[in-house]
Amino acid sequence: MLPDEHSEAPIVAANPFTAKDVVAILRERGWLAAEPSPEQQAWCERAASMLGGHAADRAALTDLLGLVFQYDAREIISRVESHVVFSRYAARGVLRQVALLLLDGAALTSERFKEIIASLKDGMELRGRELFHPIRLALAGRTGEGELDRVILLLDEAAALSFTVPVKSARARILEFCSALD
Numbered sequence: 001m002l003p004d005e006h007s008e009a010p011i012v013a014a015n016p017f018t019a020k021d022v023v024a025i026l027r028e029r030g031w032l033a034a035e036p037s038p039e040q041q042a043w044c045e046r047a048a049s050m051l052g053g054h055a056a057d058r059a060a061l062t063d064l065l066g067l068v069f070q071y072d073a074r075e076i077i078s079r080v081e082s083h084v085v086f087s088r089y090a091a092r093g094v095l096r097q098v099a100l101l102l103l104d105g106a107a108l109t110s111e112r113f114k115e116i117i118a119s120l121k122d123g124m125e126l127r128g129r130e131l132f133h134p135i136r137l138a139l140a141g142r143t144g145e146g147e148l149d150r151v152i153l154l155l156d157e158a159a160a161l162s163f164t165v166p167v168k169s170a171r172a173r174i175l176e177f178c179s180a181l182d
Helices: 019-029 038-054 058-069 073-078 080-086 091-102 110-124 128-140 147-159 170-181
Strands: none
Touching: 019 038, 019 058, 038 058, 038 147, 058 147, 073 080, 073 170, 080 091, 080 128, 091 110, 091 128, 091 170, 110 128, 110 147, 128 147, 128 170, 147 170
């Protein structure tokens, strides 16, 4: 390992998307009917900022936004890749702990998400996919990388706004997911 290897700043993907792109996608998909309210516009700016650098193209951004607006726990659980996640060590235990931590109903902010992850890491001594894949599956609707954590962080704010399709909060999603498991 080179001595100065850690001194380099991480490479961040350029973000070609703006709030206008997010608004256009929401309208095309029927998730936003009229001009966005100031709160919806702020959410669209946040969504563009958080997701844009993780989307290779407009279709990928549309796909990530779809994870916010479309959620069906039974359909998610029926997928083969979901069963692969559940076959891993402690997957159901992770979901139980996340559900317990989200039951208080407080909004899932970036800080709160960090606290939940830290609590799970300490309490369950899990890392990597054994920890993150069950969480991402239950809250974002699929497994994957860090872009799904960003989707998760958009949920509660979107759920508080009146889009044409009601957005399920992180709490509502984990409850629906755990109910569908039984």
